Amino acid sequence: MSDYLLILVSTVLVNNFVLVKFLGLCPFMGVSRKVETATGMGLATTFVLTLSAVCSYLVSTYVLEPLGLEYLRTIAFILVIAVVVQLTEMVVHKTSPLLYNVLGIFLPLITTNCAVLGVALLNAQTEHGLLESALYGFGAAVGFSLVLALFAAVRERLAAADVPQPFQGAAIALVTAGLMSLAFMGFAGMVHE
Amino acid sequence: MIPAVAVLAAIAAVAGALLGYAAVRFRVEGDPVVDQIESLLPQTQCGQCGYPGCRPYAEAIARGEADINRCVPGGEHTIRALADLLGREPKPLDPEVGEEKPPAVAVIDEELCIGCTKCIQACPVDAIVGAAKQMHTVVAEECTGCELCVPVCPVDCIRMEPVPVDLETWRWPYPGTAEAHA
Numbered sequence: 001m002s003d004y005l006l007i008l009v010s011t012v013l014v015n016n017f018v019l020v021k022f023l024g025l026c027p028f029m030g031v032s033r034k035v036e037t038a039t040g041m042g043l044a045t046t047f048v049l050t051l052s053a054v055c056s057y058l059v060s061t062y063v064l065e066p067l068g069l070e071y072l073r074t075i076a077f078i079l080v081i082a083v084v085v086q087l088t089e090m091v092v093h094k095t096s097p098l099l100y101n102v103l104g105i106f107l108p109l110i111t112t113n114c115a116v117l118g119v120a121l122l123n124a125q126t127e128h129g130l131l132e133s134a135l136y137g138f139g140a141a142v143g144f145s146l147v148l149a150l151f152a153a154v155r156e157r158l159a160a161a162d163v164p165q166p167f168q169g170a171a172i173a174l175v176t177a178g179l180m181s182l183a184f185m186g187f188a189g190m191v192h193e
Numbered sequence: 194m195i196p197a198v199a200v201l202a203a204i205a206a207v208a209g210a211l212l213g214y215a216a217v218r219f220r221v222e223g224d225p226v227v228d229q230i231e232s233l234l235p236q237t238q239c240g241q242c243g244y245p246g247c248r249p250y251a252e253a254i255a256r257g258e259a260d261i262n263r264c265v266p267g268g269e270h271t272i273r274a275l276a277d278l279l280g281r282e283p284k285p286l287d288p289e290v291g292e293e294k295p296p297a298v299a300v301i302d303e304e305l306c307i308g309c310t311k312c313i314q315a316c317p318v319d320a321i322v323g324a325a326k327q328m329h330t331v332v333a334e335e336c337t338g339c340e341l342c343v344p345v346c347p348v349d350c351i352r353m354e355p356v357p358v359d360l361e362t363w364r365w366p367y368p369g370t371a372e373a374h375a
Binding site: 069075076080086090091093 | 196197201205215216221
């Protein structure tokens with residue numbers, strides 16, 4: 001039990017995918033202008049990441065490993081992730097139009113989120129079991145959402161701040177991201193992966 | 194090598210089948226009126242109505258944002274069909290989008306054609322055949338007369354020729370709009 005808790009804490013805070021592992025930076029910079037869109041993206045990513053972590057685990061364990069084709073992981077996972085994203089979009093569109101309106105435009109963007117592929121590959125590398133894989137994916141997604149929402153909140157405040165001209169726009173956003181990353185590095189060493 | 198290709202192909206086939214099934218199983222019923230309107234439009238995707246294609250124009254009509262008289266290639270015939278479907282009065286083509294011309298087809302002056310393929314890319318209905326540095330020509334049966342190929346030709350070798358009215362193509366003008374044709 002404590003192992004699973006450790007995986008969660010480790011992925012959410014200590015080895016945060018965005019600020020410590022530097023994965024998934026494009027949505028981190030791209031959709032963090034407003035808190036609402038950031039939460040939408042976070043929700044969609046959480047859903048897809050957990051699902052794709054499980055699916056890639058299944059493909060890796062029951063298809064690739066028995067055949068000795070571990071070297072095909074990257075391309076097979078890309079395929080799996082694309083399918084999961086597409087399938088999620090269809091199912092959400094059918095079952096919950098409200099959720100679809102909230103997540104709609106973000107769902108296809110997740111295909112290109114490198115954190116999703118990163119989770120799948122790291123799961124295979126560290127030889128996680130099914131539940132561990134799912135938790136690892138879920139934790140990574142929660143960490144991603146948390147950081148995205150925090151960063152969006154900071155950026156909303158920055159919009160009103162009196163930033164010196166050379167630092168305005170992307171420059172101050174990157175500086176902020178760096179400072180947040182420093183703060184998260186403070187967790188380093190609390191949990192070994 | 195062979196097993197790798199086979200496995201990837203198998204995964205892709207399973208994924209494709211899954212998505213295909215899901216597309217049918219989780220199909221979202223759109224507004225049926227939109228589909229009906231779209232089926233009446235000429236599908237030239239020419240954009241002369243001010244919308245990026247026939248589907249967006251059909252959606253705009255269904256939402257009540259666009260009038261039914263903005264389709265230039267469809268002309269009077271399409272307007273009448275739309276008016277029938279939606280229970281509205283037919284009206285002449287909106288002068289804002291252009292005036293209705295007699296049906297025409299594009300003709301490429303093959304002496305002048307330099308084979309740049311620009312008109313092939315512009316054609317929404319793939320009615321122009323040809324390859325790079327080869328002479329192009331227009332498949333007259335496919336051409337809808339949308340004129341999108343005319344401005345892109347760098348040597349101005351495309352002209353619009355009206356389709357001559359013969360026993361096959363002549364029809365009675367609709368009552369009420371007859372004077373527009375007279």
